[in-house]
Amino acid sequence: MKLLGPSVTVALLAYAIYSWGTFIYHNAIVFGFLRTNPLSTHVQQADIVYIPDTVHCEDLHYHGPSKTLFTACEDHPETRFQWFPPLTNFNDSSILKTYHGSLHVIDPETKKSQRLEVENFNGRPFITHGIEVLTDPEQPNTVYIYAVNHLPNPEPVIAIHPPPADVPKARSQIEVFHHVLGTSTARHLRSIWHPLIRTPNDLIATSPTSLYVTNDHFYRDHGTMRFLEDMYANAKWTDVIYLQFALEAPSTPAETDALAGVTAHVALDKFHSANGLGHGRYKDEVAIASAASGVLSIGQLPSGSTSKSNMITVLNRIEFDSTIDNPSYFSDPYAGTADGVDHSGFVVAGLGKAHTLAETSKKPEAKDPVMVWFAKAIKQEDGGVVWEKRLLFEDDGSRIRSASAAVLVAIDPEKEGGQRKAWLFVTGFVSSSVVAVKVDL
Numbered sequence: 001m002k003l004l005g006p007s008v009t010v011a012l013l014a015y016a017i018y019s020w021g022t023f024i025y026h027n028a029i030v031f032g033f034l035r036t037n038p039l040s041t042h043v044q045q046a047d048i049v050y051i052p053d054t055v056h057c058e059d060l061h062y063h064g065p066s067k068t069l070f071t072a073c074e075d076h077p078e079t080r081f082q083w084f085p086p087l088t089n090f091n092d093s094s095i096l097k098t099y100h101g102s103l104h105v106i107d108p109e110t111k112k113s114q115r116l117e118v119e120n121f122n123g124r125p126f127i128t129h130g131i132e133v134l135t136d137p138e139q140p141n142t143v144y145i146y147a148v149n150h151l152p153n154p155e156p157v158i159a160i161h162p163p164p165a166d167v168p169k170a171r172s173q174i175e176v177f178h179h180v181l182g183t184s185t186a187r188h189l190r191s192i193w194h195p196l197i198r199t200p201n202d203l204i205a206t207s208p209t210s211l212y213v214t215n216d217h218f219y220r221d222h223g224t225m226r227f228l229e230d231m232y233a234n235a236k237w238t239d240v241i242y243l244q245f246a247l248e249a250p251s252t253p254a255e256t257d258a259l260a261g262v263t264a265h266v267a268l269d270k271f272h273s274a275n276g277l278g279h280g281r282y283k284d285e286v287a288i289a290s291a292a293s294g295v296l297s298i299g300q301l302p303s304g305s306t307s308k309s310n311m312i313t314v315l316n317r318i319e320f321d322s323t324i325d326n327p328s329y330f331s332d333p334y335a336g337t338a339d340g341v342d343h344s345g346f347v348v349a350g351l352g353k354a355h356t357l358a359e360t361s362k363k364p365e366a367k368d369p370v371m372v373w374f375a376k377a378i379k380q381e382d383g384g385v386v387w388e389k390r391l392l393f394e395d396d397g398s399r400i401r402s403a404s405a406a407v408l409v410a411i412d413p414e415k416e417g418g419q420r421k422a423w424l425f426v427t428g429f430v431s432s433s434v435v436a437v438k439v440d441l
Helices: 006-030 093-097 224-231 254-259 354-360
Strands: 048-051 057-063 068-073 102-107 112-115 117-119 128-136 139-149 173-180 185-192 200-207 210-215 238-244 263-271 274-279 285-290 295-300 313-319 328-330 345-351 370-379 385-395 405-410 421-427 434-440
Touching: 057 328, 057 405, 057 421, 068 128, 068 139, 128 210, 139 200, 173 200, 185 254, 210 274, 238 274, 263 285, 274 328, 313 385, 328 405, 345 354, 345 405, 370 421, 385 421, 385 434
Parallel strands: 057 128, 117 185, 128 200, 200 274
Antiparallel strands: 048 434, 057 068, 068 102, 102 112, 128 139, 139 173, 173 185, 200 210, 210 238, 238 263, 274 285, 285 295, 295 313, 328 345, 345 370, 370 385, 405 421, 421 434
C-alpha cells in the first residue's frame, strides 16, 4: 500500500480541522452556545401587546383577503409538558381526555383572539402544531384550515406497558376544517393520515385537496441518535411529503377514515431538520426551514400534472444565526409609498439558546430566549439576489417564552407620520400568549 506523502497528510489534516472547525463554530452560533447573556429589544410599553387566550400557539398565519390571523393553540398550560411528541414529551396522554386544543382567529387591529367552536369534531383530542389557511376558490368568504394533530397511537398499542420499542408512541395526523369568515364556528371535514406522515410539523396547501407536509425528525424519541440528528447538519434524514385526498372521507370504519382516499409520495428527501413550511414571493415558490441548521431553503414547485411535477427543487439558501422555525413572507402593501421602498421579505423566528431546549422543554417555569429575523432580497446589477438580514426582535424569555412563528402586518404610513412601521406578531410552542410588537420596517 502506498502511503500518503507528508505534504498531502498535512493538507488533509488542515482541511479536516478547517471543515470541522467551521462546522463546530456554526453550530455554536446557531444553538446559542456563545450567547451567555440573551438580550431583550427595548420596546415602549404602548408598542407591545399580549393577546389574551393564546396559550401555546405554535404556528401563526396572516390571511390577507380577510386581514385576520389564524392560529391553533393548546389552551391549557399543562398539556405541552405532559404530551407533545415534537418535544419528546410522552409523560401522560390521559390529560388529553380532559383538555383539547382549539382554533383561534386574531384581529390584528384590536389584538383580540376568538376561539372557534368546531362542529363535527365530537370532542376528540386536538394536540396542535403547524397550520395552513387557504381561501376556498368556490366560496371566497370561506377558508380551509389544515392543522397537525399529534394523537397518541391508538389502542391496543398504548395499552402495552412498556410499549414495544419499534412501535411509535404517537400517530400524528392532519385535520381539515372549513370556516366562514366572520363567524365563530368551523366545521371539521375529515382527518388525513398516511404511513409517510411520521413526525409532521408544518404544512402548506396548493389546492383544497393537496398539501405538502414536513417530517421534522427521523428519530421520534429522545436519545443519542436524536441528539446527533439535530446537531449534525449532514444528518439529512428528514423529508417533505406531498399529499392528495378527497375533502369528504368515504364512509368507512372509524379507524381507517383518515387513510381513505389519501395518496402520498416524497417530494423532497435527504434534508436536514425539515421543519417549517411557508409560501414565498410567487405562486410556485416555497420556503423550507431547516430548524437545527438555521437555514431557510427557497424552493420551487414546477407546474404540471404528473406526480414528478410535485417534486420540490431547492434553488437558494438563507443562513441565520439561530435556529429557525415556521417561515412567513411579508408582502408590503405600501411598497413604494412614503419612503419609496418595498419592504417585502421573509420573517423567521427561532430560539436564542436552543441547546438548552432538551432541558427546558420539561419545565413549565423555564425560559427560552427568542430571536426573530427579517430577510429582504436585494437585486444586484448582474440579475442575482443578495439577502439582507437583520434582527427584528429578541427577548430573554421574560416577555415571550420560545418563538416558532412570526408574521408582519403593515401599518398605514399615514398613521405613523409617514414612517414605515408594522406590527410583528410572535408566538411560540410554549409561549403563554401571542405577543404583538410595533417594529420599524
